[in-house]
Each structure stands twice: as structure tokens, then as C-alpha cells.
Amino acid sequence: MNTTNNEATQLKRVQEVALNGEEPPLNYLSKDKPTTEASSSSSIPIIDLHLLLSSTSTKEKEDEIDKLRSSLASWGFFQAVGHGIPSILLDKILSTMKEFFHLPMEEKQKYSRVGEDGTMEGLEGYGNDTVKSEQHILDWCDRLYLLVKPQERRTLKMWPESPKHFRETLHEYSVKASLVADNIIKVMAQSVGLEENSFLSQFGKSAPMYARMNYYPPCSRPDLVDGIKPHTDGGGITILLQDKEVEGLQVFKDGEWIKVPIVPHALVVNIADQMEIMSNGMFMSPMHRAVTNSEKARISLALFYVPDLNNEIGPAVGLIDDTRPRLFRNIKGKDYVEFFTKNFLQGKRAIDWARV
Numbered sequence: 001m002n003t004t005n006n007e008a009t010q011l012k013r014v015q016e017v018a019l020n021g022e023e024p025p026l027n028y029l030s031k032d033k034p035t036t037e038a039s040s041s042s043s044i045p046i047i048d049l050h051l052l053l054s055s056t057s058t059k060e061k062e063d064e065i066d067k068l069r070s071s072l073a074s075w076g077f078f079q080a081v082g083h084g085i086p087s088i089l090l091d092k093i094l095s096t097m098k099e100f101f102h103l104p105m106e107e108k109q110k111y112s113r114v115g116e117d118g119t120m121e122g123l124e125g126y127g128n129d130t131v132k133s134e135q136h137i138l139d140w141c142d143r144l145y146l147l148v149k150p151q152e153r154r155t156l157k158m159w160p161e162s163p164k165h166f167r168e169t170l171h172e173y174s175v176k177a178s179l180v181a182d183n184i185i186k187v188m189a190q191s192v193g194l195e196e197n198s199f200l201s202q203f204g205k206s207a208p209m210y211a212r213m214n215y216y217p218p219c220s221r222p223d224l225v226d227g228i229k230p231h232t233d234g235g236g237i238t239i240l241l242q243d244k245e246v247e248g249l250q251v252f253k254d255g256e257w258i259k260v261p262i263v264p265h266a267l268v269v270n271i272a273d274q275m276e277i278m279s280n281g282m283f284m285s286p287m288h289r290a291v292t293n294s295e296k297a298r299i300s301l302a303l304f305y306v307p308d309l310n311n312e313i314g315p316a317v318g319l320i321d322d323t324r325p326r327l328f329r330n331i332k333g334k335d336y337v338e339f340f341t342k343n344f345l346q347g348k349r350a351i352d353w354a355r356v
């Protein structure tokens with residue numbers, strides 16, 4: 001195959017690059033390194049969904065709704081407990097993912113996103129960063145990316161048949177997590193005085209949900225690379241299941257990076273750009289990143305819930321008034337995703353494009 005060095009390294013999974021334990025290759029060296037130290041001084045809020053979604057109206061519940069609103073305004077992040085997804089299922093999806101990433105490369109490559117001729121076949125499947133230029137700095141991370149919803153649009157040939165329970169476990173987890181996501185989006189609307197379907201109706205009934213399984217191999221020089229570069233998510237909301245033992249997620253708040261600690265069996269929820277737009281800036285889509293370490297591999301499973309690409313989304317009418325003028329234009333979901341992807345690859349923020 002006639003490839004440049006850059007392309008050749010791209011075709012190698014990070015897991016293979018990491019195997020030799022040597023210094024990371026040049027095209028992984030992050031521009032902003034050495035990595036700024038993160039602080040654990042303050043911790044992102046923990047929200048009890050069971051309390052939030054209970055049908056009785058109590059002072060405790062009202063307080064929790066207030067806490068949700070202020071968390072989304074100042075952090076754009078929270079740890080959801082009381083979500084009702086059995087711990088045993090959370091453990092199972094994490095261990096199943098780990099098993100997949102530990103399979104021989106040949107087996108994993110059956111689901112590869114890169115076609116045999118070296119071209120990218122599409123978004124879904126196993127792979128790493130899409131490289132658009134020689135200057136592109138790669139993340140220290142391998143991924144398996146799959147559409148999980150709507151079910152009839154799944155690309156089953158990209159769903160691993162090994163490990164044995166992979167498909168049914170991802171199915172079960174994504175069905176449950178998507179119900180949790182719907183409920184969170186309803187209560188987000190209520191928290192700012194809107195009717196519960198105000199945001200959800202903008203997502204639409206066929207809103208896609210993507211699963212991105214991240215695998216960060218250990219790195220001999222974690223200070224020189226990004227697990228995932230600083231970014232905001234481009235969809236509506238993201239539900240993230242973190243590794244149970246290895247920390248790595250950080251959020252940028254008030255000028256510093258803050259570690260997102262592991263809360264056993266909690267789901268990390270974050271606002272993504274299109275929800276910031278729908279909330280007319282009441283909720284913030286936070287900048288976050290993942291770092292690696294030299295000892296242990298880390299995994300995470302992000303579920304991106306994205307408004308239907310054919311829908312027009314925009315600030316909810318009830319959130320625009322004289323004191324709070326419209327901050328964003330109405331835009332087509334598809335246009336935003338396209339613009340976001342282009343900017344993401346160049347390390348730029350896309351949301352400013354949608355500002356009035």
C-alpha cells in the first residue's frame with residue numbers, strides 16, 4: 001500500500017502504538033502540553049434522579065430541581081444517581097467493552113471503520129481519529145462507535161459478535177439509558193419553568209443516539225498526549241458511564257481543569273451544544289477532556305443523544321423575553337452537526353456560529 005508515514009500510523013490502533021511502551025509518536029504530541037495539572041478542589045454536583053422524578057411534590061424535590069438548574073447553568077455537568085439502571089447491568093456493559101478491546105486485533109478489525117483501501121467507510125465501527133491533514137494531532141484513544149437508536153437504523157454488521165453477550169448487553173443498556181435520558185430532558189425543561197416536552201419535542205421521535213466506546217491504553221508520557229482533546233459535545237445531551245477504577249475525565253470551570261471523580265454506578269450527564277442553544281444559554285455545554293496515565297488502561301462509554309438531523313432547533317420560546325433576549329438563531333440539526341464536525345477536527349468551538 002502506498003501510504004505516507006502519517007497515514008501508516010493512523011492505520012495502527014493506539015493500542016498497538018502503546019504496546020512498545022516507547023515515547024509517543026510525533027503525531028500524538030498535543031500542542032498545549034505539558035498537560036496542565038487538574039484540581040480536585042471542587043466536585044461536580046450529584047443529583048438524585050429518583051427524587052427528581054418522584055410523583056409527589058415535596059420541598060426536598062423542589063430543592064433537587066433547583067440544584068439541577070443551577071448545576072446545569074454553572075457546570076453543565078452532573079453525576080446522576082438513583083437512575084434505576086441495575087448496577088449489575090452497568091458492570092456488565094463495562095466488562096463486555098473491556099473484553100472487546102482485549103480481543104486480538106484481527107478480531108476487532110472485522111468491525112473496522114477503515115476500508116481495505118484505506119478510506120474511511122463511514123462513522124460507525126472500530127477505529128480512531130479521522131485524519132484530515134498532516135498537522136492533525138491524534139487522541140490517545142481507540143473507539144468503537146455505533147448508532148444504537150432508532151433501532152431500525154442500527155448497522156448490525158458493525159456490532160461485534162464477540163464477546164458473546166456484546167450485542168444483547170449494549171441493546172439492554174442503551175434502551176434503559178435512553179429512557180433515563182428522556183426523563184432527564186423532561187425535568188430539565190421543568191426546571192426552567194417550561195412544559196416537560198419543550199426540549200424533547202425538538203429532539204423528535206426519531207432522534208438518534210450514538211454509543212462511543214472509548215479505550216485509552218496506558219501511555220509512557222501521559223503529560224505529552226491527550227486521551228481526548230478539550231472539546232464540547234455537539235449533540236443534545238451526553239450520558240457517560242466512566243471506568244469503575246481509573247479516573248481520567250476532567251471539566252474546565254472558572255479557568256481551571258477539575259477532575260470528575262468516580263462515583264460508583266453513577267452516570268455522568270453533560271449538556272451538549274444543541275441543548276445550550278435550546279435553553280437559550282441557560283444551560284452550559286462545558287469544555288471537557290480525558291487524560292491518560294502510565295499504569296492502567298481506561299474505558300468509558302458515552303451515549304450522545306442528538307436532535308433529529310432533519311429538525312430545526314432553536315431557543316425555546318418560553319426562554320426568550322425582554323430580560324433574556326434570544327442568544328441563538330434557529331438552525332437545522334444537520335447543518336449544526338456538519339459545522340461542528342469540521343470545527344471539531346480543527347480544535348475550534350462551533351456554537352459561536354449559531355449566535356445571533
Ligand SMILES: O=C(O)CCC(=O)C(=O)O
Binds near residue numbers: 302
Ligand atoms: O472518556 C471520557 O471520560 C470522556 C469521553 C468524552 O468526552 C467523549 O467521548 O465525548
Ligand SMILES: [Fe+2]
Binds near residue numbers: 288302
Ligand atoms: Fe465528550
